[in-house]
Amino acid sequence: MRYLLISLTLLLFACASFPKKNNLERINGNRPTVINPYFSDLSKDYIYKAKINFAEKSFGGIFAIKKLGQEHYRVVFTTEMGNKLFDFSFIKNEFKINFILSEMNKKILINLLKKDLFVLTSENPNILNHYQKMGDSMFFETKIKNNTYFYITADERLNKILETKGSKEKSDYIFTEIENDHAREIKIRHKNIKLTIDLKAI
Amino acid sequence: MRNLLFLIVLIARTTLLFAQESNMNNAEIAELKAMINETSKATNTIQSNFTQYKHLDFLSNDITTQGRMAFKAPNMVKWEYTEPFKYSIIFKDDKLTINDSGTKSNMDLGNSALFKKLNQLIVNSVKGNLFQDSDFTMSYFKSPNYYKVIFIPKDEKIKSYIASFILFFDKKKADVMEVKMVEPTNDFTRIVFNDRLINKPLDNEVFTN
Numbered sequence: 001m002r003y004l005l006i007s008l009t010l011l012l013f014a015c016a017s018f019p020k021k022n023n024l025e026r027i028n029g030n031r032p033t034v035i036n037p038y039f040s041d042l043s044k045d046y047i048y049k050a051k052i053n054f055a056e057k058s059f060g061g062i063f064a065i066k067k068l069g070q071e072h073y074r075v076v077f078t079t080e081m082g083n084k085l086f087d088f089s090f091i092k093n094e095f096k097i098n099f100i101l102s103e104m105n106k107k108i109l110i111n112l113l114k115k116d117l118f119v120l121t122s123e124n125p126n127i128l129n130h131y132q133k134m135g136d137s138m139f140f141e142t143k144i145k146n147n148t149y150f151y152i153t154a155d156e157r158l159n160k161i162l163e164t165k166g167s168k169e170k171s172d173y174i175f176t177e178i179e180n181d182h183a184r185e186i187k188i189r190h191k192n193i194k195l196t197i198d199l200k201a202i
Numbered sequence: 203m204r205n206l207l208f209l210i211v212l213i214a215r216t217t218l219l220f221a222q223e224s225n226m227n228n229a230e231i232a233e234l235k236a237m238i239n240e241t242s243k244a245t246n247t248i249q250s251n252f253t254q255y256k257h258l259d260f261l262s263n264d265i266t267t268q269g270r271m272a273f274k275a276p277n278m279v280k281w282e283y284t285e286p287f288k289y290s291i292i293f294k295d296d297k298l299t300i301n302d303s304g305t306k307s308n309m310d311l312g313n314s315a316l317f318k319k320l321n322q323l324i325v326n327s328v329k330g331n332l333f334q335d336s337d338f339t340m341s342y343f344k345s346p347n348y349y350k351v352i353f354i355p356k357d358e359k360i361k362s363y364i365a366s367f368i369l370f371f372d373k374k375k376a377d378v379m380e381v382k383m384v385e386p387t388n389d390f391t392r393i394v395f396n397d398r399l400i401n402k403p404l405d406n407e408v409f410t411n
Contacts, residue, residue, distance in 0.1 A: 043262065
């Protein structure tokens with residue numbers, strides 16, 4: 001019985017929410033908003049040199065990302081020599097593959113890329129709760145396709161999107177070298193999947 | 203004012219005239235092929251600067267990269283990008299090696315049969331001996347400034363990726379000035395060569411990443 005109690009207590013702790021575990025202080029009041037401005041300019045081509053590691057393989061290339069309308073983005077990945085590897089469109093909740101090289105046409109990889117790129121370009125998340133941490137960091141909680149994300153800002157500037165499951169961190173999307181709403185460096189990290197993406201603006 | 207207008211119209215018309223291309227006749231095609239063959243045979247090394255323009259129709263501007271290309275007969279090629287990032291890719295003895303700002307690899311994707319074929323084509327086009335390749339249907343054009351040959355792949359898999367290769371040759375020595383790879387959509391990759399050095403000694407060491 002005692003073991004059962006201990007187990008149950010442990011289980012409860014394990015299931016604690018991310019804000020609780022991290023001592024985030026909930027803020028009540030107005031409906032908060034947060035914006036991811038890093039792919040929001042319709043007139044701008046967002047071009048990045050990319051390094052991708054997937055499983056034991058690493059490959060580089062060039063990412064071209066462009067906002068074409070409200071909730072409408074085009075993402076193309078080519079080799080440095082210009083050979084197209086994939087070409088995706090995100091239009092509201094619809095995902096379209098315009099092209100993918102047969103060697104990359106694997107469901108698991110496509111789903112991972114689709115998820116990461118959707119999160120990366122989500123501009124106006126619907127905020128459910130918001131929290132404050134000691135210091136200036138604000139945490140804005142949202143759900144994207146049934147997963148929980150925290151948009152983390154410092155000085156009212158987004159510097160990280162964090163995906164969580166229960167109290168655990170799952171994925172990080174880190175924006176740095178920010179100049180006029182342009183994140184010149186972006187890192188995507190996953191805790192359980194061997195996929196890392198590093199982007200550097202060119 | 204009227205004179206100025208007249209001048210503008212005249213200049214515009216002349217420019218149009220210069221840009222005009224016409225078909226080449228059989229004698230001209232044979233002459234061009236012979237010239238390219240000659241140049242190709244006499245070429246042991248090529249070193250050239252290049253500018254690459256990646257055109258994606260949905261972007262406002264082409265993605266522009268620059269670097270230096272080195273070729274040594276029979277089939278060693280190095281593409282070294284220097285701006286806006288450092289990256290080099292070497293094709294040697296049917297193998298491919300990459301140095302991505304310090305990260306070295308021989309990535310699987312680039313080893314795909316399709317890319318190997320593509321790279322072989324680019325090498326052949328730089329050497330100017332794409333004409334021996336029976337894998338293409340070719341058509342020939344001339345303008346006052348260049349010869350242009352369009353290569354359409356016969357292989358369906360390649361065709362679904364690259365609809366056509368277009369080579370531009372200078373009219374003096376039939377050196378390749380420009381390679382353009384057009385995708386089945388309106389997207390294309392254009393590589394323009396400049397400051398070319400022919401047969402300047404080139405160490406094999408250059409072709410290691």
